Amino acid sequence: MAAMKAYVYVSLKRSVLDPQGKTIYSALKKMGYKGLEEVRQGKYFDITLDGGISRAEAETEIARIAREVLTNPVMEDFHYRLED
Numbered sequence: 848m849a850a851m852k853a854y855v856y857v858s859l860k861r862s863v864l865d866p867q868g869k870t871i872y873s874a875l876k877k878m879g880y881k882g883l884e885e886v887r888q889g890k891y892f893d894i895t896l897d898g899g900i901s902r903a904e905a906e907t908e909i910a911r912i913a914r915e916v917l918t919n920p921v922m923e924d925f926h927y928r929l930e931d
Contacts, residue, residue, distance in 0.1 A: 848898035853909045855917060855927040858889035863922050892917055905929055 859865050865887050872886040894912070896905050906929060913925040 848901070849931060850898050851896045851902070851905050852930045853892075853894040853896060853905065853927055854930070855892040855894065855909065855913050855925060856889060857892070857913070857918050857923050857925045858887060859922055860924050890917070902929065902931075 859868075868885070868887040871888065872883060875883055875886065892913075894909065896908075900908065909927050909929065913927060914920065918925050
């Protein structure tokens with residue numbers, strides 16, 4: 848099996864205030880950028896998986912890693928995609 852890449856995106860839940868996103872939003876507005884409604888910040892992880900597991904196993908492992916290690920489930924959500 849070939850190696851796979853997982854791209855994991857972590858962001859604050861919509862119900863959680865995002866002061867960093869608000870600061871970025873304000874800075875962008877002051878710099879003259881137009882058409883902005885909201886900015887929310889997050890985290891991104893690029894994970895390379897070896898070829899020793901199937902796609903289904905990779906999905907299970909990445910979801911588990913994201914849920915148990917990469918996020919605070921009280922405050923954050925995640926989504927991911929896999930590429931062969």
